[in-house]
Amino acid sequence: MSRGRLAVLVMAAAATACAPAPRREAVPAAAPPAWQVRARGGQVAIETGTRDLALNDAAACRGCHVGIADEWQHSRHGLAWTNGIFQREYGPAPKPWCVNCHAPTTAQQEGLAIGDDRLAAQGVACATCHVRGGRLVAKARAAGSPHDTVVDASFGSPAFCADCHDFTFPVLDGAGRAVAMTDHPMQSTVTSFNAGPYAREPAGCLTCHGSRHDHAFPGGHAPDMLAGAFVVSWCRRAAALEVELTNAAAGHRIPTGDIHRHLLLRVWRSSAPAGVWEAFFGRRFEEAEGGGKRTVWDSGLDPGASRRFPVDLAALADGDPEADPAEPLNLELTYVYIADEFPRRDRIPSEPGTASVVRWREPLAAIPPCAPASR
Numbered sequence: 250m251s252r253g254r255l256a257v258l259v260m261a262a263a264a265t266a267c268a269p270a271p272r273r274e275a276v277p278a279a280a281p282p283a284w285q286v287r288a289r290g291g292q293v294a295i296e297t298g299t300r301d302l303a304l305n306d307a308a309a310c311r312g313c314h315v316g317i318a319d320e321w322q323h324s325r326h327g328l329a330w331t332n333g334i335f336q337r338e339y340g341p342a343p344k345p346w347c348v349n350c351h352a353p354t355t356a357q358q359e360g361l362a363i364g365d366d367r368l369a370a371q372g373v374a375c376a377t378c379h380v381r382g383g384r385l386v387a388k389a390r391a392a393g394s395p396h397d398t399v400v401d402a403s404f405g406s407p408a409f410c411a412d413c414h415d416f417t418f419p420v421l422d423g424a425g426r427a428v429a430m431t432d433h434p435m436q437s438t439v440t441s442f443n444a445g446p447y448a449r450e451p452a453g454c455l456t457c458h459g460s461r462h463d464h465a466f467p468g469g470h471a472p473d474m475l476a477g478a479f480v481v482s483w484c485r486r487a488a489a490l491e492v493e494l495t496n497a498a499a500g501h502r503i504p505t506g507d508i509h510r511h512l513l514l515r516v517w518r519s520s521a522p523a524g525v526w527e528a529f530f531g532r533r534f535e536e537a538e539g540g541g542k543r544t545v546w547d548s549g550l551d552p553g554a555s556r557r558f559p560v561d562l563a564a565l566a567d568g569d570p571e572a573d574p575a576e577p578l579n580l581e582l583t584y585v586y587i588a589d590e591f592p593r594r595d596r597i598p599s600e601p602g603t604a605s606v607v608r609w610r611e612p613l614a615a616i617p618p619c620a621p622a623s624r
């Protein structure tokens with residue numbers, strides 16, 4: 250390399266060195282939203298910043314907000330601690346980590362510690378979402394409000410819901426406390442929503458899950474939500490049926506949420522129930538090194554997605570399926586909330602562990618032929 254060339258390089262380097270240094274003043278970090286008092290995943294309780302029962306107890310809010318309180322009380326949020334599906338899983342192996350989302354506030358947990366579950370029984374309650382630093386937090390303050398309300402535009406946004414609805418597997422210590430979070434997704438409802446066609450909806454999750462006045466937050470336990478979300482169709486093609494499931498109305502993958510959620514689509518002949526055909530929609534996991542579980546298989550459906558299956562009629566029965574064309578075929582789509590579809594004797598559920606979403610029974614001749622255009 251010539252000296253001249255080297256000099257140019259040195260000068261270039263020097264010029265770089267002399268270029269105005271990147272601004273070092275700390276860009277003021279955006280203040281966290283008023284509702285945000287912990288990282289996702291429920292490693293710690295939610296601190297409402299007050300022990301005043303007028304703010305921590307839903308019964309105190311009910312006095313003036315009867316309609317909202319009634320809706321909330323029957324919602325899964327209101328039932329988050331007491332419902333049989335949760336208690337069945339939590340009861341035999343109680344872990345403090347679980348409490349951080351199912352009875353999340355410090356006031357609720359202080360009660361539990363002295364054997365008083367009155368506040369904990371309120372589950373995800375008014376204060377869980379609305380009280381921080383001893384004040385109310387909301388998206389807007391009404392003119393006639395008696396509250397010293399902190400207004401936060403991101404209240405109720407998908408990021409707000411993500412506090413409990415989007416998190417990775419924890420690493421638990423011997424006492425069941427989350428000492429760290431892994432990178433392995435456990436619930437990813439918000440991530441799935443953000444990647445899908447509804448991400449730009451200004452009302453976010455509330456587009457489908459309630460509104461300002463609606464605190465029912467219907468979901469997987471609401472028959473009409475399920476009926477709209479899953480569209481099933483079947484048709485006849487030669488010696489096979491074609492069965493299709495579509496995620497028609499959910500703003501995220503189906504199933505979503507809890508790791509045990511899954512769907513079973515089944516077709517069988519009344520005369521040969523043992524020949525049942527079945528498709529499983531859900532996730533499978535394996536233990537991951539360093540803690541938590543890795544998703545090794547996920548057959549859920551993204552928003553708008555469909556999956557179509559051929560079902561061999563001959564396989565449904567030993568004999569000739571056409572022998573009695575009047576014999577009904579059965580189709581059922583079952584939504585399963587828990588790990589074991591069928592209740593075990595030692596774990597009697599206080600509410601159903603499954604919901605039947607679609608149930609058809611038709612003679613083969615009554616099932617429409619498939620459109621020639623489809624594959």
Ligand code: HEC
Pocket residue numbers: 303304305306307309310311312313314375376379385386387389390391392393394395396398
């Ligand atoms: C003494 C009656 C009263 C009690 C008790 C009460 N509220 Fe309110 N609250 C109101 C009124 C009036 C408004 C104005 C808007 C409306 O009518 O809903 C309001 C508004 C709100 C708002 C909207 C934000 C605002 O400031 O306008 C939230 C959120 C709220 N209340 C939550 C609660 C919670 C949570 C509790 C219990 C910790 C509670 N309220 C207890 C009367 C009450």
Ligand code: HEC
Pocket residue numbers: 307310311314317318319321322326373374375376377378379387388389404405406455460461462464
């Ligand atoms: C899971 C979180 C959550 C829980 C639990 C909850 N809220 Fe809300 N609340 C919201 C959201 C989200 C909104 C709507 C924000 C917006 O305007 O987009 C809201 C809005 C409100 C409003 C304002 C309604 C209006 O007309 O503007 C009141 C009042 C209120 N909540 C009271 C309560 C009371 C009382 C309880 C307990 C009985 C309660 N909330 C429980 C999340 C929650």
Ligand code: HEC
Pocket residue numbers: 325326328329330332335350351353373377378405406409410411412413414454455458466467468469470471
């Ligand atoms: C503090 C934690 C927390 C926050 C914040 C929260 N949720 Fe929940 N949510 C829960 C828990 C826990 C359950 C499940 C309760 C149960 O069934 O045991 C639940 C249940 C639900 C369900 C019903 C699921 C079903 O199986 O039927 C819907 C829908 C829902 N949440 C939507 C929302 C939306 C939308 C937001 C944001 C506006 C939100 N949640 C904020 C904790 C939270």
Ligand code: HEC
Pocket residue numbers: 407410411414438439442443447450453454455456457458467468469470474475477478498499500501502503504505506507510
């Ligand atoms: C376009 C409508 C739509 C949007 C937007 C939407 N959801 Fe849903 N969601 C549904 C429907 C329909 C179901 C019922 C089907 C099911 O349970 O899988 C559902 C079910 C759920 C469930 C219950 C899952 C279960 O295990 O039973 C939760 C929790 C939930 N949604 C949370 C959210 C959150 C959080 C957001 C925002 C990030 C959101 N949803 C956005 C339509 C929507």
Ligand code: HEC
Pocket residue numbers: 289290291325332334335336338339344346347348349350351412413414416436468469505506507510586
């Ligand atoms: C970071 C928050 C969080 C933690 C921690 C958490 N959960 Fe949940 N759990 C949720 C949310 C959100 C839902 C609702 C999702 C859905 O509907 O599928 C839920 C739903 C459930 C359900 C289904 C309830 C129903 O109504 O069908 C069971 C069972 C459950 N959780 C058990 C547990 C147990 C046991 C632990 C502790 C090992 C735990 N959860 C810890 C957030 C949490």
